Amino acid sequence: MKKEILITIRGVNKSYVKHIVLREIDLDVYRHEFLAFVGKSGGGKSTLLRLIAGLEQPNAGKIKQGGHLINKINDQARMMFQEDRLLPWMSVQDNVTFASKKPDDQKEAKKLLSLVGLTEYANAFPTKLSGGQKQRLALARALFSHPDLLLLDEPLGALDALTRRNMQDLIMKICQQRKITTILVTHDINEAVRMANRIALIKDQLIKEIFDNPYRGIDTNEAKEKRALISDEILNKILN
Amino acid sequence: MDNTIILKKINFSFRKIIPWIIPIVIILFWQLIVSVGWVSATILPSPWDVLKDGAELTVSGELPKNMGISLYRATVGFVIGGSIGFVLGFINGLSKIARLAFDSTVQMLRNIPHLALIPLVILLMGIGEPAKIFLVAIGCMFPIYINTYHGIISVDQKIIEMGHAYGLKQSAMIRKIVFPAALPTILMGFRYALGVMWTTLIVAETISSSSGIGYMATNAEQFMDMKTIILCILIYALLGKLSDYIAKNFEIIFLEWRG
Ligand SMILES: Nc1ncnc2c1ncn2[C@@H]1O[C@H](COP(=O)(O)OP(=O)(O)OP(=O)(O)O)[C@@H](O)[C@H]1O
Numbered sequence: 500m501k502k503e504i505l506i507t508i509r510g511v512n513k514s515y516v517k518h519i520v521l522r523e524i525d526l527d528v529y530r531h532e533f534l535a536f537v538g539k540s541g542g543g544k545s546t547l548l549r550l551i552a553g554l555e556q557p558n559a560g561k562i563k564q565g566g567h568l569i570n571k572i573n574d575q576a577r578m579m580f581q582e583d584r585l586l587p588w589m590s591v592q593d594n595v596t597f598a599s600k601k602p603d604d605q606k607e608a609k610k611l612l613s614l615v616g617l618t619e620y621a622n623a624f625p626t627k628l629s630g631g632q633k634q635r636l637a638l639a640r641a642l643f644s645h646p647d648l649l650l651l652d653e654p655l656g657a658l659d660a661l662t663r664r665n666m667q668d669l670i671m672k673i674c675q676q677r678k679i680t681t682i683l684v685t686h687d688i689n690e691a692v693r694m695a696n697r698i699a700l701i702k703d704q705l706i707k708e709i710f711d712n713p714y715r716g717i718d719t720n721e722a723k724e725k726r727a728l729i730s731d732e733i734l735n736k737i738l739n
Numbered sequence: 740m741d742n743t744i745i746l747k748k749i750n751f752s753f754r755k756i757i758p759w760i761i762p763i764v765i766i767l768f769w770q771l772i773v774s775v776g777w778v779s780a781t782i783l784p785s786p787w788d789v790l791k792d793g794a795e796l797t798v799s800g801e802l803p804k805n806m807g808i809s810l811y812r813a814t815v816g817f818v819i820g821g822s823i824g825f826v827l828g829f830i831n832g833l834s835k836i837a838r839l840a841f842d843s844t845v846q847m848l849r850n851i852p853h854l855a856l857i858p859l860v861i862l863l864m865g866i867g868e869p870a871k872i873f874l875v876a877i878g879c880m881f882p883i884y885i886n887t888y889h890g891i892i893s894v895d896q897k898i899i900e901m902g903h904a905y906g907l908k909q910s911a912m913i914r915k916i917v918f919p920a921a922l923p924t925i926l927m928g929f930r931y932a933l934g935v936m937w938t939t940l941i942v943a944e945t946i947s948s949s950s951g952i953g954y955m956a957t958n959a960e961q962f963m964d965m966k967t968i969i970l971c972i973l974i975y976a977l978l979g980k981l982s983d984y985i986a987k988n989f990e991i992i993f994l995e996w997r998g
């Protein structure tokens with residue numbers, strides 16, 4: 500099966516006032532894959548994600564999605580942030596639909612709320628939700644416009660271990676069902692290895708290495724061991 | 740189980756009564772010291788006498804007329820000053836260029852106590868309606884300006900960025916994000932301006948006027964009519980409380996989401 504490319508990144512540089520964050524970035528993102536960016540804090544993972552979202556522009560190089568140059572907000576992509584960034588003055592359901600111009604989208608919103616288990620809160624305000632529920636709502640909001648690409652910038656960082664694991668499973672399930680290409684930024688390598696089928700290591704402003712992870716989503720002991728090995732390898736590369 | 744519910748209910752209605760206890764005790768005490776004769780009724784008329792005075796003035800039409808005029812001045816001044824403050828605050832909050840052009844001037848003017856303008860305003864505008872409405876408008880403008888401006892410039896940039904990322908255009912951004920996010924601060928200014936509105940009007944009416952509650956009080960002073968003076972003070976207290984109540988309900992209605 501030949502893999503179709505969704506995003507091509509060529510020769511991208513990004514710097515802030517003389518301070519180089521990313522350089523010579525070349526990367527292909529395949530359609531329907533789950534890609535993770537890992538690396539040290541301050542290494543430029545979020546910056547690369549924001550470039551793909553069109554929230555920032557590169558100083559040099561090109562980013563294309565489906566052949567189109569991304570030179571403004573990328574409306575085929577939806578981002579989930581580390582903070583929920585919900586609108587507390589809107590009901591849960593309105594938070595899902597807030598960016599839509601079509602008033603008859605309530606059906607889709609209801610469907611998504613039930614998908615993330617928030618049906619009973621549809622008319623409540625987000626202050627009523629727990630941290631995990633807020634991120635589930637943010638996920639529903641991200642999915643609402645049927646994006647080709649889901650960009651996740653450490654959205655699970657603030658959650659407790661159990662909630663975090665449940666969210667990981669939910670995100671993997673939904674992205675698979677809806678065939679959404681996903682890029683996850685995380686500082687948790689185990690999370691990357693658990694969720695992604697490819698893991699890109701960003702180090703010294705470069706994409707240092709890309710690791711294939713064929714053991715993703717397999718529950719056998721052997722797969723778990725293999726994943727642990729990949730984790731160790733990535734960790735060593737980050738550290739030395 | 741049942742007992743705790745009943746206790747809770749008693750507790751709840753008791754809570755509603757608590758704020759009234761002190762005012763009622765004061766009024767009863769006041770009535771007592773005057774009735775018993777500890778204080779002369781010419782120096783301090785009893786609450787009952789004040790109430791009778793109020794009834795008489797209401798029947799004669801004097802009180803409703805003056806109250807109507809005061810309310811009119813207060814409302815018109817508030818609406819004019821409040822709208823200007825709001826629009827200016829909104830524009831300066833949204834646009835860097837407008838901010839550069841207006842903000843330092845507004846900040847400078849803001850530091851002049853507006854009541855210090857009274858002599859100037861009387862000289863320039865006389866003692867007619869425009870002068871008093873102008874003073875109230877000036878007084879209400881600044882608190883609303885400051886709060887609107889600050890409300891808007893302190894909207895969380897992260898939420899604005901989220902709006903951009905989700906494709907909101909400018910007008911939708913203002914309607915769905917900037918304005919609702921700034922509203923709590925704007926309403927604080929609204930509430931504060933209502934207080935300023937009454938103070939300004941009282942002072943203006945007391946110094947120069949031929950109608951209004953403030954005039955009624957000054958006029959009564961000349962006849963040493965203690966009852967009417969106290970009546971006017973009580974009316975101010977009630978009007979102040981009323982505007983606070985309105986402001987509070989605005990907050991309850993518009994800021995329901997704060998939970
Ligand atoms: N708007 C900006 N202006 C100036 N410098 C910036 C800006 N955004 C990011 N940087 C700098 O770019 C570098 C990379 O930041 P980035 O947020 O991409 O790192 P990260 O890998 O996501 O880190 P973390 O894991 O801590 O989130 C940092 O040194 C940061 O200070």
Ligand SMILES: [Mg+2]
Binds near residue numbers: 544
């Ligand atoms: Mg980051």
